[in-house]
Amino acid sequence: MTELLGAILPYITTILLFASIYAVFALGLNLEWGFTGLINFGHVAFFAIGAYTTVLLNISGCPLIISVIAGVALAGFFGFLLGIPTLRLREDYLAIVTIGFSEVVRSILLNEEWLTRGPFGVHGFDRPFQDAVPYQHYNTFLLILFVAILAIVYFALERLIQSPWGRVLKSIREDETVPSALGKNVFSYKLQSLIIGSAIAGLAGTMLAFYITYINPCTFKPIETFYAWIIVILGGTASNKGTIVGAIILWAFFSGTKFIDRIVPVPFESHQMGAFRMIVIGLLLMLLMMYKPEGIFGRKEELALSD
Amino acid sequence: MxxxxxxxxxxxxxxxxxxxxxxxxxxxxxxxxxxxxxxxxxxxxxxxxxxxxxxxxxxxxxxxxxxxxxxxxxxxxxxxxxxxxxxxLTKMSVLENLMLAPTMQRGERIWNVCLRRKKVLEQEQTIKEKSMGILEFFEIDDLRDEYAGALxxxxxxxxxxxxxxxxxxxxxxxxxxxxxxxxxxxxxxxxxxxxxxxxxxxxxxxxxxxxxxxxxxxxxxxxxxxxxxxxxxxxxxxxxxxxxxxxxxxxx
Missing domain, CATH: 3.40.50.300 (P-loop containing nucleotide triphosphate hydrolases)
Incomplete structure (x- = not known):
């Protein structure tokens, strides 16, 4: 029994570590899309900026905590820079510009070797409290740390969205003409939402780097953005609780399907299994969306409302 | 004039x-x-x-x-x-639709939400009472918790x-x-x-x-x-x- 537990526990720890990182990542998107209605298809750019800034500063001798703060701040700052020219665009154009931006960031990571070390990536940076925590317990420690970070981000966001500030964001999502007719500076609120969402993504990027200990430009492909979208939609758009649950489900799907060939005999070679898993994940998501289109914590009655 | x-x-x-x-x-x-x-x-x-x-x-x-x-x-x-x-504002309640309106609310500024919670909540209470008054004036106060989109x-x-x-x-x-x-x-x-x-x-x-x-x-x-x-x-x-x-x- 203890043997079995010993085999399963690290496995569950891995799922929860990834889930907590991606939950933080997707909470940033949920603020932008779920509460403000901004279609950001370039969320991964801020994930990358946060991760790269932190580790690059750290390996050049900067203390870890300052590197993390800089990573988060720089991700937020890039949100600000991207927001100024784009937030006046209509929603679908914003989507196009943001996805382009994320690819530009990845190209820079790949090609500006003097700064980012190019395709070889970065490793050998510090991890938080790595000397204080014994190696065999490090992942458990990291999980506790990440859950604590997730909790802080969650409660901070909940407080924000339940405030009058959050009410203005929601009104922008519903129909931005109304808040501007009522004297709210819509552009400024969109910008604030994008800055905070991006800073949160940056924090998630830092967490990812600490866990996987090695990052390269391939870690930050556009698909990462869409994992965040899947998480938000799965959990129920505009529900932070749903976003956390969505992240756990997505990673349970990812990891759970690894062993599918042991349960159901499938006629695939091991190298084909990866693709097969994606099919299974897609199918599971489709079923969920068919039978619960509002997401897990979404409100069904909202789907029926009209303007 | x-x-x-x-x-x-x-x-x-x-x-x-x-x-x-x-x-x-x-x-x-x-x-x-x-x-x-x-x-x-x-x-x-x-x-x-x-x-x-x-x-x-x-x-x-x-x-x-x-x-x-x-x-x-x-x-x-x-x-x-x-x-x-x-x-x-479809997915917001009738009361929320009204409470959005007053200009220059303290809680619309993010640092006030973070740092001056008590003052924000006080003002929120005043705005809520005022909004209820207006809803009563228009005789739609019984709809306060309905989604605006359901009206x-x-x-x-x-x-x-x-x-x-x-x-x-x-x-x-x-x-x-x-x-x-x-x-x-x-x-x-x-x-x-x-x-x-x-x-x-x-x-x-x-x-x-x-x-x-x-x-x-x-x-x-x-x-x-x-x-x-x-x-x-x-x-x-x-x-x-x-x-x-x-x-x-x-x-x-």
């Missing part, structure tokens, strides 16, 4: 001269009706005055030039408008007016407040407008329901083809044959 003066407003869309040299004065504390056939440029006038569209000409509101300000700044000066098709067309009209009043405007621009509303509700809305005017509010009302708008207005402005055709007291306008012709599209 004029609360609003617009001089020589123009707005062209390609070859279409939606508003073509329109001037209008609105005296403080009065109700002015803006009528005219479809395409006369009434809604474009509203858009120009409230800043949602840019054209040329001069607009002075409470002694301040507003023709270069963005809509939210104009709203903060105390001018609010409603829309022809009511814009309810009927008439209720949405009332909600839109209620929300506009919640910012304490000195001038309200109402775009067809009586259209698609049953006679009872229409009388009720007239009553509310009258009562608010008694309290010192000024109104500019676009309306196609001529009997309703002439009954309530102190002055009527008739627009046609982007220009002010005539203006005067409701009784005079009702007798004018050329106004009738414009509406019926005939030569008389």
């Amino acid at each position: 004029n609360i609003l003066t617009a001089r020589n407003l123009k707005k062209h869309f390609g070859g279409v001269k939606a508003v073509d040299g329109c001037s209008i004065d609105i005296e403080s504390g009065t109700i002015v009706g803006l009528i005219g056939p479809n395409g006369a440029g009434k809604t474009t006038m509203f858009n120009l005055i409230s800043g949602f569209e840019r054209g040329s000409g001069e607009i002075t509101f409470k002694g301040q030039r507003t023709d270069n300000l963005s809509p939210f700044k104009i709203a903060r000066c105390g001018m609010v408008r409603t829309f022809q098709i009511p814009r309810a 009927s067309g008439g209720q949405k009209k009332l909600l839109e007016m209620a929300r506009a009043i919640a910012i304490d405007p000195s001038l309200m621009l109402l775009d067809e407040p009586f259209s698609g509303v049953n006679p009872t509700l229409s009388r009720k809305i007239s009553g509310h407008i009258d009562e608010l005017r008694e309290g010192g509010m000024t109104f500019l009302i676009i309306e196609h329901d001529i009997p309703a708008v002439t009954k309530i207005s102190d002055r009527i402005v008739v627009m046609n083809e982007g220009r002010v055709m005539t203006e005067g007291k409701p009784e005079e306008i009702k007798r004018r044959k050329d106004v009738l012709d414009v509406y019926l599209g005939g030569e008389g």
Whole structure:
């Protein structure tokens, strides 16, 4: 029994570590899309900026905590820079510009070797409290740390969205003409939402780097953005609780399907299994969306409302 | 004293001269009706005055030039408008729709939410009580917790007016407040407008329901083809044959 537990526990720890990182990542998107209605298809750019800034500063001798703060701040700052020219665009154009931006960031990571070390990536940076925590317990420690970070981000966001500030964001999502007719500076609120969402993504990027200990430009492909979208939609758009649950489900799907060939005999070679898993994940998501289109914590009655 | 003066407003869309040299004065504390056939440029006038569209000409509101300000700044000066098709914030409750409105709320600033929680909550309580008062005035207080998107067309009209009043405007621009509303509700809305005017509010009302708008207005402005055709007291306008012709599209 203890043997079995010993085999399963690290496995569950891995799922929860990834889930907590991606939950933080997707909470940033949920603020932008779920509460403000901004279609950001370039969320991964801020994930990358946060991760790269932190580790690059750290390996050049900067203390870890300052590197993390800089990573988060720089991700937020890039949100600000991207927001100024784009937030006046209509929603679908914003989507196009943001996805382009994320690819530009990845190209820079790949090609500006003097700064980012190019395709070889970065490793050998510090991890938080790595000397204080014994190696065999490090992942458990990291999980506790990440859950604590997730909790802080969650409660901070909940407080924000339940405030009058959050009410203005929601009104922008519903129909931005109304808040501007009522004297709210819509552009400024969109910008604030994008800055905070991006800073949160940056924090998630830092967490990812600490866990996987090695990052390269391939870690930050556009698909990462869409994992965040899947998480938000799965959990129920505009529900932070749903976003956390969505992240756990997505990673349970990812990891759970690894062993599918042991349960159901499938006629695939091991190298084909990866693709097969994606099919299974897609199918599971489709079923969920068919039978619960509002997401897990979404409100069904909202789907029926009209303007 | 004029609360609003617009001089020589123009707005062209390609070859279409939606508003073509329109001037209008609105005296403080009065109700002015803006009528005219479809395409006369009434809604474009509203858009120009409230800043949602840019054209040329001069607009002075409470002694301040507003023709270069963005809509939210104009709203903060105390001018609010409603829309022809009511814009309810669908997935927000009726009460939330109202509580959104007051300008310069402390809790709208992110650092106040983080650092001055108590003061924000205090103000929130005041805003809530005030919003409930307005909902009671419009007799839709029993709908406070409903989604705004679940309301009927008439209720949405009332909600839109209620929300506009919640910012304490000195001038309200109402775009067809009586259209698609049953006679009872229409009388009720007239009553509310009258009562608010008694309290010192000024109104500019676009309306196609001529009997309703002439009954309530102190002055009527008739627009046609982007220009002010005539203006005067409701009784005079009702007798004018050329106004009738414009509406019926005939030569008389």
